[in-house]
Amino acid sequence: ATVFKILVLPGDHVGPEIMAEALKVLDVVEECRPAVKFERTTDLAGGCSIDQHGVPITDAVLEKASQSDAVLFGSVGGPEWAQSTPGPEHGLLQLRKKLDAFANIRPCEFLAPSLIEASPLKPEVARGTKFIVVRENCGGAYFGDKREEADVGSDLWQYSRPEVERCARVSASIARILGRDGDGKGGGGPAVVWSADKANVLASGRLWRRATEELFRAEFPDVELRHQLADSLAMFLVRNPRAFNGVIHTDNTFGDILSDISGGIVGSLGTLPSASLSGVPGKGRCNGIYEPVHGAAPDISGKGVVNPVAQILSLAMLLRYSCLLSEEAAAIEGAVAHVFKSTDAGGLGIRTRDMGGQAGTREVGDAICRVL
Amino acid sequence: ATVFKILVLPGDHVGPEIMAEALKVLDVVEECRPAVKFERTTDLAGGCSIDQHGVPITDAVLEKASQSDAVLFGSVGGPEWAQSTPGPEHGLLQLRKKLDAFANIRPCEFLAPSLIEASPLKPEVARGTKFIVVRENCGGAYFGDKREEADVGSDLWQYSRPEVERCARVSASIARILGRDGDGKGGGGPAVVWSADKANVLASGRLWRRATEELFRAEFPDVELRHQLADSLAMFLVRNPRAFNGVIHTDNTFGDILSDISGGIVGSLGTLPSASLSGVPGKGRCNGIYEPVHGAAPDISGKGVVNPVAQILSLAMLLRYSCLLSEEAAAIEGAVAHVFKSTDAGGLGIRTRDMGGQAGTREVGDAICRVL
Ligand SMILES: CC(C)[C@H](C(=O)O)[C@@H](O)C(=O)O
Numbered sequence: 124a125t126v127f128k129i130l131v132l133p134g135d136h137v138g139p140e141i142m143a144e145a146l147k148v149l150d151v152v153e154e155c156r157p158a159v160k161f162e163r164t165t166d167l168a169g170g171c172s173i174d175q176h177g178v179p180i181t182d183a184v185l186e187k188a189s190q191s192d193a194v195l196f197g198s199v200g201g202p203e204w205a206q207s208t209p210g211p212e213h214g215l216l217q218l219r220k221k222l223d224a225f226a227n228i229r230p231c232e233f234l235a236p237s238l239i240e241a242s243p244l245k246p247e248v249a250r251g252t253k254f255i256v257v258r259e260n261c262g263g264a265y266f267g268d269k270r271e272e273a274d275v276g277s278d279l280w281q282y283s284r285p286e287v288e289r290c291a292r293v294s295a296s297i298a299r300i301l302g303r304d305g306d307g308k309g310g311g312g313p314a315v316v317w318s319a320d321k322a323n324v325l326a327s328g329r330l331w332r333r334a335t336e337e338l339f340r341a342e343f344p345d346v347e348l349r350h351q352l353a354d355s356l357a358m359f360l361v362r363n364p365r366a367f368n369g370v371i372h373t374d375n376t377f378g379d380i381l382s383d384i385s386g387g388i389v390g391s392l393g394t395l396p397s398a399s400l401s402g403v404p405g406k407g408r409c410n411g412i413y414e415p416v417h418g419a420a421p422d423i424s425g426k427g428v429v430n431p432v433a434q435i436l437s438l439a440m441l442l443r444y445s446c447l448l449s450e451e452a453a454a455i456e457g458a459v460a461h462v463f464k465s466t467d468a469g470g471l472g473i474r475t476r477d478m479g480g481q482a483g484t485r486e487v488g489d490a491i492c493r494v495l
Numbered sequence: 496a497t498v499f500k501i502l503v504l505p506g507d508h509v510g511p512e513i514m515a516e517a518l519k520v521l522d523v524v525e526e527c528r529p530a531v532k533f534e535r536t537t538d539l540a541g542g543c544s545i546d547q548h549g550v551p552i553t554d555a556v557l558e559k560a561s562q563s564d565a566v567l568f569g570s571v572g573g574p575e576w577a578q579s580t581p582g583p584e585h586g587l588l589q590l591r592k593k594l595d596a597f598a599n600i601r602p603c604e605f606l607a608p609s610l611i612e613a614s615p616l617k618p619e620v621a622r623g624t625k626f627i628v629v630r631e632n633c634g635g636a637y638f639g640d641k642r643e644e645a646d647v648g649s650d651l652w653q654y655s656r657p658e659v660e661r662c663a664r665v666s667a668s669i670a671r672i673l674g675r676d677g678d679g680k681g682g683g684g685p686a687v688v689w690s691a692d693k694a695n696v697l698a699s700g701r702l703w704r705r706a707t708e709e710l711f712r713a714e715f716p717d718v719e720l721r722h723q724l725a726d727s728l729a730m731f732l733v734r735n736p737r738a739f740n741g742v743i744h745t746d747n748t749f750g751d752i753l754s755d756i757s758g759g760i761v762g763s764l765g766t767l768p769s770a771s772l773s774g775v776p777g778k779g780r781c782n783g784i785y786e787p788v789h790g791a792a793p794d795i796s797g798k799g800v801v802n803p804v805a806q807i808l809s810l811a812m813l814l815r816y817s818c819l820l821s822e823e824a825a826a827i828e829g830a831v832a833h834v835f836k837s838t839d840a841g842g843l844g845i846r847t848r849d850m851g852g853q854a855g856t857r858e859v860g861d862a863i864c865r866v867l
């Protein structure tokens with residue numbers, strides 16, 4: 124059997140609750156595919172690691188992560204650690220850096236038509252939205268040299284050509300995959316890549332644009348690349364998200380905001396997964412960190428009501444990118460859509476409270492396992 | 496008579512078209528208030544200045560601007576100047592720097608209930624939204640030291656305490672003014688100020704938070720200050736914009752994106768004004784740059800269809816902040832709302848195409864003048 128080593132880091136508050144459901148789903152996948160084994164190790168990250176070890180992630184855990192095939196991450200943080208420096212989230216940044224997980228990927232789409240109701244946008248505006256945000260995840264201002272004094276604070280927003288190029292390879296590869304799966308412009312061609320920058324004011328933005336342009340011309344001449352200023356892209360994303368169907372390729376800072384806007388558009392945060400990859404999809408296996416977009420939600424933790432779907436869909440991404448089990452990934456995504464879909468549309472209509480339903484965390488997880 | 500010196504910079508494409516309507520409105524104000532004179536000088540900025548002088552703004556014009564009481568700015572840019580370095584927009588950056596117009600202010604609200612239709616948000620989400628974005632406009636990454644090489648690009652994202660403090664004074668003062676005008680939490684207290692930063696990852700963000708916090712405590716203890724991470728604020732702004740009614744106080748980069756999201760929420764870009772102030776509202780007159788949020792719109796220029804309202808409302812802001820003529824400002828805003836309002840709600844129902852109407856640029860301008 125092929126053995127995949129998975130490091131499981133449930134984190135704080137709702138983290139362990141949603142992780143339990145994702146691991147049940149993983150059990151089902153394993154039962155159905157006897158040729159594949161998932162060797163799991165569970166460890167601490169975030170506030171629970173601060174409590175136990177004084178730091179949000181230990182070197183030992185970082186080392187384990189880099190020796191795994193993938194990291195399934197829950198969610199970290201909470202008011203208990205508001206005064207800790209470094210805080211719980213810092214563990215996540217260290218993990219991204221350790222694995223060099225340079226491409227953060229967040230799909231933005233409605234898994235079932237009835238989920239469009241959860242969007243704050245008018246249905247006719249929201250309908251048909253399907254894009255993926257690829258955010259550079261290990262460079263730019265968030266990781267640049269810092270100066271921290273009483274009266275001055277600064278961060279160096281810097282990019283080098285190779286940093287932009289490897290992220291552009293991920294964006295272009297995903298555009299090709301999207302096109303092949305029939306979600307491009309039609310006709311099976313690659314989807315469009317929208318590169319967002321502020322080349323009109325930032326030197327780093329001009330490098331971003333130039334390096335992306337040249338890399339596409341050299342390696343992905345079949346993929347259509349369009350440049351858009353990040354501010355205007357943010358505006359049009361809210362007004363007409365469908366216009367960006369395809370891939371949004373952007374730097375760490377703009378990607379942070381744009382991917383959260385995308386989450387806002389979909390509405391139900393509880394369903395949004397993410398992947399942080401250390402390699403290019405379609406070029407073999409790569410290590411990655413897979414986690415919900417949402418946080419640790421201390422206000423609803425321990426009540427059995429949190430939506431486990433963001434974690435379960437993060438697991439699907441793990442299977443797709445780190446294990447190359449794309450059929451299994453698609454099966455999970457299909458099962459989630461079926462569980463959500465209204466009964467009059469032939470689905471089960473099982474949803475947690477954040478989606479206007481009545482179901483608890485385990486009920487949703489169990490339903491997904493049954494459908495699988 | 497009190498004389499105000501206004502430098503008029505119509506700019507490119509639709510710029511002169513909308514400026515003509517704003518100047519007609521200014522004529523009406525002058526007729527109604529014989530004690531006030533507006534001495535206007537018109538000059539070049541943007542692409543037209545590149546054509547004439549080789550630069551997007553000349554030193555002579557910058558000098559004139561700093562000797563004026565206010566600058567009424569149209570919009571600049573267009574494909575003709577795509578290859579120019581510096582480009583047309585650079586003139587605007589130089590102007591902001593020259594006047595030290597450090598606080599960019601953009602109101603986000605629906606001027607008439609029927610305008611909620613133009614929002615991409617569901618009416619029940621959009622309704623009642625009324626906040627003002629205050630963006631630091633002369634510092635941060637857009638103005639920081641740049642390094643521009645073939646394979647590296649960087650911008651220094653830096654803030655000093657005084658830069659944050661003066662912007663915080665503007666935000667807090669506007670919160671007081673909003674409260675006084677009955678738009679705060681009720682009871683006439685100041686509106687809430689939401690400060691958006693990434694204090695969890697940026698040293699500049701931690702300075703932003705600390706300096707804002709301390710300034711409010713020392714000088715504006717009556718104004719409620721809440722901190723929110725910029726990414727999560729962007730998400731919630733789309734999901735529930737009313738939650739931020741009051742003031743959003745933020746730095747140059749995040750403000751750029753957040754104010755454009757706000758524009759996206761309102762929907763009709765053609766109605767959104769902005770002010771860039773060089774002083775604190777409520778502390779006497781200050782110079783400022785007043786301009787539409789939208790750009791030069793080459794695709795519709797010369798056709799007499801562009802919406803002049805963003806420019807006319809920018810003039811209202813000019814009267815309020817640079818001339819302290821707040822009654823006249825409110826009269827213009829009232830006239831605009833009346834012209835827009837549907838006929839069955841007692842208004843004139845006159846709107847340009849971008850708002851689903853039939854009216855031309857001059858028709859809207861004339862109607863506003865008539866109502867005034
Ligand atoms: C927790 C924080 C450091 C992180 C980031 O800004 O990268 C988070 O907001 C995210 O988007 O994953």
Ligand SMILES: CC(C)[C@H](C(=O)O)[C@@H](O)C(=O)O
Nearest residue numbers: 323324354584587588637751
């Ligand atoms: C034209 C450009 C330099 C400018 C900016 O980013 O400041 C514009 O986008 C704005 O928001 O006023």
